[in-house]
Amino acid sequence: MIEHPRADELIEAVAGWVESIRPQLNPRDAFLSRVAVNALNAVKRELSQGPAAEVAARSRLSTLLGMEADLGTLNAELCERLRRGEMDVATPGLLAALKAGIEDQIAIDQPTYVSVGRR
Amino acid sequence: MEVDILAALAALAPKLGGTGVEKAQRLTGGASMETWAFNLLGAGEPRPLILRRRAVPLDPETSRSASMAAEAALIQAAGHAGAPVAPLVRLCQPEDGLGEGHITGFVAGETLxxxxxxxxxxxxxxxxxxxxxxxxxxxxxxxxxxxxxxxxxxxxxxxxxxxxxxxxxxxxxxxxxxxxxxxxxxxxxxxxxxxxxxxxxxxxxxxxxxxxxxxxxxxxxxxxxxxxxxxxxxxxxxxxxxxxxxxxxxxxxxxxxxxxxxxxxxxxxxxxxxxxxxxxxxxxxxxxxxxxxxxxxxxxxxxxxxxxxxxxxxxxxxxxxxxxxxxx
Structure with a gap:
């Protein structure tokens, strides 16, 4: 097993280096370097939070759909039932399950994103 | 199609009411549209203008974009209707050598x-x-x-x-x-x-x-x-x-x-x-x-x-x- 440096340490090191050279970059590359650091940080969060999020998503979708399968199969089945109109906003548990899943995803993609609140 | 923007703008200056241009620089790097800022030189103070031009020809079958001619017509009509716009100075013509584009006045302010x-x-x-x-x-x-x-x-x-x-x-x-x-x-x-x-x-x-x-x-x-x-x-x-x-x-x-x-x-x-x-x-x-x-x-x-x-x-x-x- 590969122990050191850990993947998150490698990501941190690369992100730190990109930050350090930003002042020398032209505006376009400086912008892209910010995007690059954002990408590295998303990967870092996915490495630490992704496995638990997937386990939770699988369990949630299993309960919602009443079947056992891997996450990809469950996700495709949910999409299929929505396309066929067998589930909609009134389906008990649907919105809550979708919300829990997307909250885990946004915590990886853009943890500072502020979503629309209740009016 | 590579276009020499500086040369084309310099040649166009008389039709814009000037004698030459200076400080032409590209502002944004969109994939299909280019925006350039430049100064028109003439009798008085240099006049800041904006050129917007399509870098890639418009494909009317697949694109949702309005033509630059349509855009120019709308900018003028919207201005007449009382909406704030950057005033249209010229809709580029084929002989201008700038491709499809238009030139408007420069409006100072913040877009971010x-x-x-x-x-x-x-x-x-x-x-x-x-x-x-x-x-x-x-x-x-x-x-x-x-x-x-x-x-x-x-x-x-x-x-x-x-x-x-x-x-x-x-x-x-x-x-x-x-x-x-x-x-x-x-x-x-x-x-x-x-x-x-x-x-x-x-x-x-x-x-x-x-x-x-x-x-x-x-x-x-x-x-x-x-x-x-x-x-x-x-x-x-x-x-x-x-x-x-x-x-x-x-x-x-x-x-x-x-x-x-x-x-x-x-x-x-x-x-x-x-x-x-x-x-x-x-x-x-x-x-x-x-x-x-x-x-x-x-x-x-x-x-x-x-x-x-x-x-x-x-x-x-x-x-x-x-x-x-x-x-x-």
């Missing part, structure tokens, strides 16, 4: 959305912006449908178009599926079509700290359709720049927007109709993000920006879930 919502320089004017945007949209929406050669799109058509793009991407995203289904089942009742700006949002406007909106920019996506489309697009959370609590562009409230719209002669638009189009706007932006990611996945582009924008689909999904939960 996060500055408009957060910079203390805009604290005084910010509470007035939503009403002002409503008034401006009402004026744009008075333009005659035949003011330029524009396509027409309604909610059903937009859903069809974006669903087709989503299906082609091969993605399986339950929230996008639910949003497509729900919006299809809740199409708003018909309302008379108007000329729409098509991309009226914080980021496509020039703001002045004292005057508010001083120019509406980027008329490329103008088309004919539901007046609530422009109103809803301005309220999409992806361009509230962190101020989700201020639904209109991150600077104002729905009520001010809709009151301003009526004050300047716009039709009465129920909030539910704006929210429908706001949700459809989030859905469209989510699918556009997927599409931009696809252009990376298929190898069509290789910038770091393209794959990372794919991680912005989730922001539209969390907004859609929250909107659906609130009953839209």
């Amino acid at each position: 959305g996060r500055k408009i919502v957060a910079d203390p320089r805009f604290d005084v004017v910010r509470p007035h912006l939503a009403r002002q945007c409503g008034q401006i949209l009402a004026r744009i929406h008075t333009l005659p449908i035949g003011a330029a050669n524009l396509t027409t799109a309604d909610a059903q058509g937009e859903l069809d178009r974006y669903e087709a793009i989503y299906r082609t991407s091969g993605a399986e995203r339950p929230i996008l599926e639910l949003a497509l289904q729900h919006l299809r089942r809740n199409l708003p009742p018909p309302m008379p079509n108007v000329v729409l700006h098509g991309d009226f949002r914080n980021g496509n406007m020039m703001f002045d700290p004292a005057l508010g909106v001083v120019a509406v920019l980027d008329w490329e996506l103008a088309h004919v359709g539901d007046p609530a489309e422009d109103l809803g697009w301005l309220c999409v959370n992806s361009w509230r720049f962190g101020r989700a609590d201020r639904p209109v562009g991150g600077f104002g409230d729905y009520q001010d927007l809709l009151e301003g719209y009526i004050e300047a002669g716009g039709a009465e638009v129920p909030l539910s109709r704006v929210l429908f189009w706001q949700a459809l706007g989030s859905l469209k932006w989510g699918i556009m993000c997927l599409m931009m990611y696809s252009s990376y996945a298929t190898g069509a582009t290789n910038s770091v920006e393209r794959p990372m924008i794919g991680r912005r689909v989730s922001e539209t999904e969390i907004d859609l879930v929250n909107l659906l939960e609130a009953g839209l």
